Amino acid sequence: SDGAVGIFNEEVKHMPFFMLRKRDGTSLYATKDLALARLKFEEHKIDRSIYVVDSRQSDHFRHVFLTLAKMGFTQAARCEHVPYEMVELPTGAMAARSGNVILFRALREGMVGHVVSHYLEKYRGEWPDAEIEACAHQLALGAIKYGMLSRDVNQKIVFELEAWLELEGNTGPYLQYASARVGSILRKAEEAGQPIDRALLEQPARTHEVLATLVQPEERELVAVLDGLRPAAAQAAAGLRPSLLCTYLHELAKAANRFVNAKHCRVLQSEGDLRIARVWLMAATHDALRWGLARLGIVAPSRL
Template identity: 65%
Template sequence: MDSTPNPSPLLAEVAAAIFAALPSEAGLTAEDVVEMLEAPPKPDMGDFAFPCFRLAKALRKAPPKIAADIAAALPAASIVESGQLAGPYLNVRVNLGKAAALVLPNLASGSTELAVTRDEKVMVEYSQPNTHKAFHVGHLRNVCLGDALVRLLRADGYEVVAANYLGDVGAHIAKCLWWFLDHLDEAGRQPPDRARGEWLGEVYATASNQLTSWQEAAKGGDADAAAKLAAAKVRTTEILQKLESGEPTITAVWEKTRQWSLAEFDEIYDWCGVVFDRVFYESEVGEPGLAIVAEYLEKGVFVESEGAIGCINEEVKHMPFFMLRKRDGTGLYSTKDLALARLKFEEYAIDRSIYVVDVRQSDHFAHVFLTLHKMGFAQADLCEHVPYEMVELPSGPMAARTGTVILFSELRERMVGHLTENYLAKYRGDWPDEEIETTARQLALGAIKYGMLNRDVNQKIIFDMEAWMAVEGDTGPFVQYSAARTASILRKAAAKGLTLSEATIANAETVAASLDQPEERALVLRIAELRGAVHQAAKTFRPNVMCTYLLELAKSINRFSNSKQCHVLSSEGDLLQARLLLVTAARAAIEWGLARVGIEAPARM
């Protein structure tokens, strides 16, 4: 699991050549050599660098001497064309034809799979929005991250179950329904035709704001506000109890309104290209959770404290008591998490259970897993929380209550509108309207997903819509642009009757030997890093690793596309075929790579 299960064939070949030149006393395996290979600081120094520091002890020689000895012993006629000494480093240059033959044909012939299977099933739980609340950009980071992890893990050989966990019960629902039923008239209860979930979110925000302002006024001695607050609390508690007992009238309202939110979530996920295999609902784990609490209280694993029931986890020093049942006998988020954790393993026989939830809940999940462990739940150690930092606006943290949020619908409209007007409008009449629409969506999504993912998970993101809409530099649309150019070259070539032949794929080494430009060499080497990048991103749960790679790949493609010396259409013979092979593989690599982080590559833009 730690080493790359299926390293790039190029890397393996280079390592094999160096390994063959290594004295046996070095004590290294060929796999060790793969791990040690790195890229020299400048491309003109070589294609791969092999640092010899670590061998000094075993060989009892100075690193530069070791590098020289290896260079002298390199096997002839291997992938390694020449070795160049640079102090303690041995820099090697590979034979470009051989290298190209190792990395390009598979991609060019449509085989983009990494051909790894691990016989390990992983569940990734993410998104977890609450019904009756608005969906905003803050929620989007989680969706982008979770979806990317699902795709990356699948590419890295795991069987993945993508799971969502919807918050369809709880105090926020009671507040929302309280306002909906008691403060809106018949007409006011009619939702709009579209964006009903957001509309419901406004109802909730109104209720929440009213309660907060009454609370503050009451603190200031306002008796009227205090009375209203008390009445509201009685009413929301009543609503909550009626919901829990399944009282028909309230339950019908809950089901109807809940459906409005659910329908909107479906539309959002659809637009984002996100698919879940299983959706859990809080409403299905409430009772099982309370049953667990009763069972383990009985067994003496859980204890009572100030009327509440919980588990003592000394490991969490600042707050060892993990509450699982309130004084009034009702459960909490934590209660349901115990039942949900168990349900996941029972239902899917998974080997690992991953929770993508923001970093503020790190303590919560530490408690959940410790508690499961104390319950004797065998799979407790197979659960893992993947935390990530929050998204804020330039004006500060987002808060639905104060209205300082960017709702999903607004984000979508503004980005699609901006991209259409500024970049795609010129194609009107030339392209089908439908393609312009689709492309705008792909680019908006590329900007959003790349922006959300191209940052380490423990870095806060300041979401500045203006900045994100400027699609230059380190952005999704930049990467998409380079992909579109490869497609464009292939399109133009095909129009001239120039196509990649089967013979080229079969004879790649000979044909590709005609490649001789530095941009071509750099592109081949960059494409060879694709597998490693996917594996690294999946292993560490950090899609930003993949974004960094994609940016480098895009730059390599642009340099190639921009170079007069690498012109494809005006090439002939083997060189033409070699370049068609390179462009076809580059297109496949960037398209597939983008897809690993949930981004589509338009054919033109």
């Protein structure tokens, strides 16, 4: 109409017309999204495309996918919009007019400073300054990523700096701390001449004999939680819901800490097959925590 270009997608009942180019030739987000999709499909041979964008753009992407299908791209059926809610402060939404918008650089610097002053300053002189700064950076980014990914797609994300940085509760730093704590036990076991004997795992009968020594409730619970890693990861991937993996990792970290805190489950004070089994259990827990955090884009510090 008058030089403007658009398409009718009757499937979107309340807003069927989708503008692709304005009458003065100006391109729109729709124009760019269609061009990018075409580039993905034709030049990069992408078979599936996932758009992680604000939930307010749901109608826009429904139009994009319908239009791609009408353009003949069979991949349109495998395009998905994963919506997320906006990040808010405890006082409400951020807005430039209100002057309460938080810029990422200031946020990162504030969180790094908080981590150093509350958790890492006591290691000054014992740890290299570069390691303290790197660890603080890892905890700050871990807190931000986990704070957002642990909320389901239909939940509002309320940012609370101190709460997200807690070393207890359902936070990224809590999981990072659990991983570092388990890693510390493994290092001490190796220093004591009891490294992980992975070759023993290739002997089924002997492996069964060793693992049969794990009879304490905390040990059995941790084994059971570890067994849930594969289904939890598969469910999170299939549903495009990283929050499910976050929930699982939080349960794993809690089970690991209950085991470590139990006086009757001391790894380094145990002997014989029981010591071997507990070292294996810690190694499996460490691997699972680090693997899961890596899937979320979170680095697990080697010590904390």
